[in-house]
Amino acid sequence: MSRFTRVLAVLYETLRLFPTVTYIPKVAAQDTTLTVRNVDGGETTFPVPSGTEINIHVPGLHYNPRYWKEPHKFIPDRFLGDWPKDAFIPFGQGARACLGKRFFEIEGIAVLTMLVSRYKIEVKEEPAFALETFEERYARITAFNQGLTTSSLRVPLVFKRR
Numbered sequence: 001m002s003r004f005t006r007v008l009a010v011l012y013e014t015l016r017l018f019p020t021v022t023y024i025p026k027v028a029a030q031d032t033t034l035t036v037r038n039v040d041g042g043e044t045t046f047p048v049p050s051g052t053e054i055n056i057h058v059p060g061l062h063y064n065p066r067y068w069k070e071p072h073k074f075i076p077d078r079f080l081g082d083w084p085k086d087a088f089i090p091f092g093q094g095a096r097a098c099l100g101k102r103f104f105e106i107e108g109i110a111v112l113t114m115l116v117s118r119y120k121i122e123v124k125e126e127p128a129f130a131l132e133t134f135e136e137r138y139a140r141i142t143a144f145n146q147g148l149t150t151s152s153l154r155v156p157l158v159f160k161r162r
């Protein structure tokens with residue numbers, strides 16, 4: 001499994017652009033502070049009293065150009081070299097991060113590898129969309145509902161046996 005680095009990179013890049021969990025609610029267990037970096041490079045420290053509710057906005061971090069070059073582009077290779085681990089939180093982070101992360105990674109690698117090795121996957125050609133640009137097609141195929149979780153609107157793909 002550890003040799004399927006490119007397949008995992010594709011799964012990670014998908015989770016970066018379309019994180020399944022879009023915000024992670026937390027409650028401060030004790031009085032603390034939170035320091036954020038401002039656009040001008042300075043820092044602001046906020047008091048966070050015990051009991052404060054904080055929602056971590058996952059896409060806000062995953063699309064932040066401070067950490068990701070061309071954040072709106074699907075570039076799996078960005079996960080092959082050195083990448084900003086703390087700016088990628090589809091499974092949360094820290095002591096209460098997702099218990100099933102490795103389970104998902106193994107299963108995801110197995111499913112995706114078997115699918116692409118057995119099927120050629122193409123976008124369905126539909127006369128109504130014959131004149132669309134690449135960008136329009138990308139937006140149509142990746143359109144999703146964003147609630148607590150992300151769900152695709154429509155997946156117009158055709159699987160052809162290899």
Ligand code: HEM
Nearest residue numbers: 020021024090091092093095096097098099100101103104
């Ligand atoms: C793409 C797949 C998955 C994603 C994106 C995902 C994401 C998450 C996120 C964001 C959290 C909350 C972390 C936090 O509160 O900081 C979480 C928690 C959790 N996940 Fe997942 N998860 C996935 C798959 C799974 C699977 C396959 C399992 C079980 C086999 C699982 C079991 C859990 C459990 C038990 C927790 C609670 C951990 C705790 O509170 O200590 N997850 N997951």
